[in-house]
Amino acid sequence: MNVHIQQLDNTYSDQLIDMILTIQQKEFNVPITIEDQPDLKQIESFYTAAGGNFWGAFIDGELVGSIALVKFDERAGAVRKMFVKKEFRGKELNIAQELLEVLISFCRESGIDAIYLGTVNILKAAIRFYERNHFVQVEKENLPARFPLMSADNVFYSLIINQTV
Numbered sequence: 001m002n003v004h005i006q007q008l009d010n011t012y013s014d015q016l017i018d019m020i021l022t023i024q025q026k027e028f029n030v031p032i033t034i035e036d037q038p039d040l041k042q043i044e045s046f047y048t049a050a051g052g053n054f055w056g057a058f059i060d061g062e063l064v065g066s067i068a069l070v071k072f073d074e075r076a077g078a079v080r081k082m083f084v085k086k087e088f089r090g091k092e093l094n095i096a097q098e099l100l101e102v103l104i105s106f107c108r109e110s111g112i113d114a115i116y117l118g119t120v121n122i123l124k125a126a127i128r129f130y131e132r133n134h135f136v137q138v139e140k141e142n143l144p145a146r147f148p149l150m151s152a153d154n155v156f157y158s159l160i161i162n163q164t165v
Contacts, residue, residue: 001059003095005102008054008066010043015063016056016081017041023083028123030152040081046070051110052077055102057084057095064088067099069106069115072146077107079117082126089125096129104161113162116143118153127155135159 008016017040024030039046047054050071057065065084069077084095107115116138119126131137135157143149143156 001093003064003093003098004058005055005098006058007048008043008056009048010041012056012063013041013043016043016066019063019066019085020081020083023085027086028120030120032152043068053103053106054081055099057088057099059088059093065095065099067103069103069112070148071110071112072148073144075111075113076144076146077112077115078148079103079115082117097133100133104159107161111162114158114160116147116156116158118150118156120152121155130157133159 017034020037020040021032021034024032034040043054047068047070052069052071054068055066056063065088066081067079068081070080071077079100082096082099084099088095103115107113117130117135119130121127136159138156138158140154140156143158
């Protein structure tokens with residue numbers, strides 16, 4: 001199976017919404033709706049126009065994973081919308097790793113020195129993934145002032161990309 005990663009725009013909103021809501025609601029029972037995530041309907045204005053980006057992983061034309069970057073400061077960004085469909089997870093296809101590497105490369109090229117993320121403590125595999133990738137846990141009160149908080153998140157991480165920070 002060949003994994004193809006590409007930038008996404010608003011034409012992919014419906015596919016993204018379907019994939020992400022299925023994972024959030026059905027797999028992890030997170031009580032979240034599309035109304036709580038209006039950014040998924042405005043990828044270009046919410047992510048791209050501000051200096052961030054949104055990527056999707058495809059196998060045979062099917063969207064199987066996503067990751068996004070919200071640039072919230074001159075040299076800092078927030079990782080958002082990192083999802084991989086259950087049947088495509090794991091080291092065999094390595095989709096999450098490839099998506100993260102695309103995001104980090106974009107940050108290096110764009111002069112973003114640090115990335116931050118929030119997640120939920122029940123997502124144990126996600127937490128292990130971030131820690132394996134050298135993300136360091138950060139207390140909520142030590143996050144940058146402009147970090148875009150999500151109400152559900154209760155565990156936070158940072159990764160220094162360029163050592164100028």
